[in-house]
Amino acid sequence: MIAQHPVISCQNVWKLFGSAPGEYLSDSQEAPDLETIHAAGYVAAVRDVTLEVYQGEILVIMGLSGSGKSTLLRCMSRLLDISSGTIVVDGQDIAALSERALIELRRTKMGMVFQNFGLLPHRTVLGNVSFPLEMRGQDRHARRDRELEVIELVGLTGREDHFPHELSGGQQQRVGIARSLAIEPDIWFLDEPFSSLDPLIRREMQEEFLRLQGGLGKTIVFITHDFDEALRLADRIAIMKDGVVVQCDTPEKVVLEPATPYVAKFTENIDKARVVRAGGMALRETEATAPRGDAVSAQSTLHELARTLVDDDRDSLPVEGADGKIIGMLDRQDALDLVVGTRT
Amino acid sequence: MSSIEAHASPPGVRARRLSMVVVLMAAAIAMALGRDMLPASLMRPPDWMILPLADWINAFFDFLRDDLGLLAVTRSVAGGVEALLDVTANLLYGKNRWPWLGPIPWSVIAVTAAVIGYALGGAKLAFLACGTFLWIALMGQWTWAMETLSVIVVAAPVSVLLGLLVGVAAWRSRRLAALLNPILNIAQSLPHFAYMIPVVVFIGVGPKAGAIVTIIFSVPPMIRMTLLGLQKVPDEVVESGKMCGATGWQLLLRTRLPTARTDILIGVNQVIMQCLAMVVLASFIGMPGLGQKLLQLLQALRIGQSVEIGLTIVLLAITLDRFTRAWALRQPVHVPRVMPWHERFRLPLIWLGLVTVAAGLSQVFPLLAEIGRVQGFSFGAAIDAVMDRVIVAIYPVTDWLHWFLIVWVFIPVRDAFLWMPFAAVLSLLAAVGYAVGGRRSALICVAFFGYIAISGWWDRTMITAYTVVVSVAIAAVFAFPTAIWATGNAVRSRRVLLVCDTVQTFPSFIYLIPMIMLFGANDVAVVGAVVLFAAVPLIRYTIEGIRGVPVALVEAAGMSGATRRQIRRHVLWPVALPTIMVGVNQAVMFSLFMVIIAAFIGTQDLGQEMQRALSSADVGKGLVLGLAVATIGLMVDHLIMKWASSVRPAN
Numbered sequence A: 001m002i003a004q005h006p007v008i009s010c011q012n013v014w015k016l017f018g019s020a021p022g023e024y025l026s027d028s029q030e031a032p033d034l035e036t037i038h039a040a041g042y043v044a045a046v047r048d049v050t051l052e053v054y055q056g057e058i059l060v061i062m063g064l065s066g067s068g069k070s071t072l073l074r075c076m077s078r079l080l081d082i083s084s085g086t087i088v089v090d091g092q093d094i095a096a097l098s099e100r101a102l103i104e105l106r107r108t109k110m111g112m113v114f115q116n117f118g119l120l121p122h123r124t125v126l127g128n129v130s131f132p133l134e135m136r137g138q139d140r141h142a143r144r145d146r147e148l149e150v151i152e153l154v155g156l157t158g159r160e161d162h163f164p165h166e167l168s169g170g171q172q173q174r175v176g177i178a179r180s181l182a183i184e185p186d187i188w189f190l191d192e193p194f195s196s197l198d199p200l201i202r203r204e205m206q207e208e209f210l211r212l213q214g215g216l217g218k219t220i221v222f223i224t225h226d227f228d229e230a231l232r233l234a235d236r237i238a239i240m241k242d243g244v245v246v247q248c249d250t251p252e253k254v255v256l257e258p259a260t261p262y263v264a265k266f267t268e269n270i271d272k273a274r275v276v277r278a279g280g281m282a283l284r285e286t287e288a289t290a291p292r293g294d295a296v297s298a299q300s301t302l303h304e305l306a307r308t309l310v311d312d313d314r315d316s317l318p319v320e321g322a323d324g325k326i327i328g329m330l331d332r333q334d335a336l337d338l339v340v341g342t343r344t
Numbered sequence B: 001m002s003s004i005e006a007h008a009s010p011p012g013v014r015a016r017r018l019s020m021v022v023v024l025m026a027a028a029i030a031m032a033l034g035r036d037m038l039p040a041s042l043m044r045p046p047d048w049m050i051l052p053l054a055d056w057i058n059a060f061f062d063f064l065r066d067d068l069g070l071l072a073v074t075r076s077v078a079g080g081v082e083a084l085l086d087v088t089a090n091l092l093y094g095k096n097r098w099p100w101l102g103p104i105p106w107s108v109i110a111v112t113a114a115v116i117g118y119a120l121g122g123a124k125l126a127f128l129a130c131g132t133f134l135w136i137a138l139m140g141q142w143t144w145a146m147e148t149l150s151v152i153v154v155a156a157p158v159s160v161l162l163g164l165l166v167g168v169a170a171w172r173s174r175r176l177a178a179l180l181n182p183i184l185n186i187a188q189s190l191p192h193f194a195y196m197i198p199v200v201v202f203i204g205v206g207p208k209a210g211a212i213v214t215i216i217f218s219v220p221p222m223i224r225m226t227l228l229g230l231q232k233v234p235d236e237v238v239e240s241g242k243m244c245g246a247t248g249w250q251l252l253l254r255t256r257l258p259t260a261r262t263d264i265l266i267g268v269n270q271v272i273m274q275c276l277a278m279v280v281l282a283s284f285i286g287m288p289g290l291g292q293k294l295l296q297l298l299q300a301l302r303i304g305q306s307v308e309i310g311l312t313i314v315l316l317a318i319t320l321d322r323f324t325r326a327w328a329l330r331q332p333v334h335v336p337r338v339m340p341w342h343e344r345f346r347l348p349l350i351w352l353g354l355v356t357v358a359a360g361l362s363q364v365f366p367l368l369a370e371i372g373r374v375q376g377f378s379f380g381a382a383i384d385a386v387m388d389r390v391i392v393a394i395y396p397v398t399d400w401l402h403w404f405l406i407v408w409v410f411i412p413v414r415d416a417f418l419w420m421p422f423a424a425v426l427s428l429l430a431a432v433g434y435a436v437g438g439r440r441s442a443l444i445c446v447a448f449f450g451y452i453a454i455s456g457w458w459d460r461t462m463i464t465a466y467t468v469v470v471s472v473a474i475a476a477v478f479a480f481p482t483a484i485w486a487t488g489n490a491v492r493s494r495r496v497l498l499v500c501d502t503v504q505t506f507p508s509f510i511y512l513i514p515m516i517m518l519f520g521a522n523d524v525a526v527v528g529a530v531v532l533f534a535a536v537p538l539i540r541y542t543i544e545g546i547r548g549v550p551v552a553l554v555e556a557a558g559m560s561g562a563t564r565r566q567i568r569r570h571v572l573w574p575v576a577l578p579t580i581m582v583g584v585n586q587a588v589m590f591s592l593f594m595v596i597i598a599a600f601i602g603t604q605d606l607g608q609e610m611q612r613a614l615s616s617a618d619v620g621k622g623l624v625l626g627l628a629v630a631t632i633g634l635m636v637d638h639l640i641m642k643w644a645s646s647v648r649p650a651n
């Protein structure tokens, strides 16, 4: 499914705000902790992040406000220069890119949606969407179709001539999305792109988004505060706390095997039955428990299997993979506990 | 940062500071009381202390002019400006120059102004603009007004362009910005005349000198606003430009500057208002037009006609201010995509139609092309007649006021200022500086007034200082009750603020007219004009300060059982005070400028010397005097801002 080929790879990335963070970090003997950094007069936004984003993958970054998500994203797009470490994008160390090469990379490969939209106030919807195409030097007629197409994609047809201040927050956000889509980027950075949308449009945009990603295989880094959204979209979820990525794993692993108490607390209120799939919970088949009777699909979430789990009277259910082969046994009692909670 | 530290300063520091204040204060009082025993060198700056600054500056300017050949450069720049001025002069009042088209009939200009007004701000502005030009034409003042406007039309764009370029450069280079900041501070507190003298030396007199001094005078606010606007552009907008692959220049031209539009246009507004103020004053260096007429009429005490010209200047100021402000604050509005072309170009078409009609009619009826001085409907004589009666009627009052102010206020206060030994004044200022901002502020105060001591103009400066102090004090007596009355309800305060806003756009010259009308040309009129001029910012900032107090705060105080008076005393005033002090600061600045300007009706302060320096084209003396005025302003500014910032975090 996912080719294991990293498009973005971060190695020990640090980002501190302050007067001379680079020197400060290289002077420190070992990695300084938060208090030390703070005492030295710096703000630590990203600390020692090592992370890879693979070709065609959606990596969702989550974490409390101020945990450094936006900063990490800005480092990946080199809107901010990192204080130490390396970030390789598409095989190139982006810190070493020349001004020209960086502009070229942004013009052809990267798109970004900003948390606060970052629209140009003096340009209409159409003008904002055409901005990246203009920067590429495409002429007016050649780009017009593409502009109208992405405007339609985000459902703003009919408002092409409006100025940002004439639009609602959600509409402005969609202009930002359309603008970043205009150049068909391979790498797409989204900073809470759906935060101002109403639930209906949000749902629609998520579906549109999955369709785009499925068809075109874009590599996406996506920030959200909404766990449901993360579950719908994510191949992997990275959880940040105080600038550190505390866990970066598949949604199931994050929920079932939290790496730290913090992650456990973070995921505590999630309905695990909606996350965990039968395949993930299946025990390896043993001699004692030979498969008998109907099997359940490994892809189904326990939530979807709830009725079967209640109605069936076997102790364990066989789980079959996509190819129809039995891959293991699902303990019915364990699964039920997860769905309805442990008996007290 | 420093103010927070000042607040958090340990008790030891505060005690030390307090003891310094007491010591310096005691020294000042001791010196003042024991002045008879004081050596002469502490009474007034001794001769060895006074540096021949003026000679040095003159030598420097001679070097610039003669040895570096700067004169050739300035003359050629002036030549360029003159070429532009000739064009506008031809178009606006028919000066005999290329392109030999003018003069444009006044009716054409009036309808053009009306259409621009309509485009910017609807019927109201159209009416204002049309009315202004109609008034000018009917009063027979067209040529003078156009002489004035022809300079503004050239000076304002040049100044905007220069300001933009320097502002962008300062934004790009932090070092340039740091260098520019103190220069701009001084430039904005130098009185108008200080600019005129070098211009007279390098350019000469007349319209082109007027234009150039206007350009120089009006550039600083444009630089400031450009820099401010560029700094205020939200990071995300710039970042989004970067992510779209914009290069450095594209970012500047296509994202930063357009996003900073409002601030830049506010800069344009300030440039135009400064231009108008300066063009009127440039009559002192032979600039023809409204200013010159006003000056002549005021000097001849022809009150009626002065009032008419004053009204013209006021109307022009209001129109220009409203135009540019409407332009600055206007948000772009989308137009429907499919629109017949005559809909899309409705205003230009209407304009074209009106202009054609006006031009055509003015061919038939010459009065629509030009109303000469003799055909004008001036009612100056009528005003004079009425004013004569009024003046006779209120003479007992004004005469008494005149006597009272001179005998009981001006002379005693002036004598007190002059009585003080200069060492005592310095010591006193050091004490104030210490009290407000610690050692740094004390040193700044002493340095500023130390300059005045070594400049050799101590007595004159004291007279200027006394005029300012008395005027601001009198203004405060009127302004604070007015402001408190105005804050009584929202409508009233909005109205008073509107009046303040409007009145603040008037060139300072204007304030002299009613005062000369009431008191004649003497120093009571000067103080009167300064009082008027200073009262405006006082009223304005007091209202804004009091109305800016959060409602929740007042309600909370009310809920804890405070009476209205207690609320006023313990909540409103303390919270509003920093804003009010900004008003006091501005009032002092305005008064300084006004005192200097008013010199031409006879005062004995720095302004009078400044006028002498102007008439003898003495650059050195002019700049030394100008800097003396600037130092007073900068010192007051430093003290008040320091104080306000140390109070604010405590709220």
Ligand SMILES: Nc1ncnc2c1ncn2[C@@H]1O[C@H](COP(=O)(O)OP(=O)(O)OP(=O)(O)O)[C@@H](O)[C@H]1O
Residues within 6 Å of the ligand: A017, A043, A044, A045, A063, A064, A065, A066, A067, A068, A069, A070, A071, A072, A115
């Ligand atoms: N330009 C800056 N200068 C100094 N500190 C900064 C700067 N930008 C961000 N920070 C700090 O870095 C930390 C991380 O900020 P960041 O914007 O990455 O948080 P975030 O996880 O995106 O939060 P949110 O969910 O609220 O968007 C914060 O403590 C913030 O104060």
Ligand SMILES: [Mg+2]
Residues within 6 Å of the ligand: A069, A070, A071, A115, A191
């Ligand atoms: Mg963020």
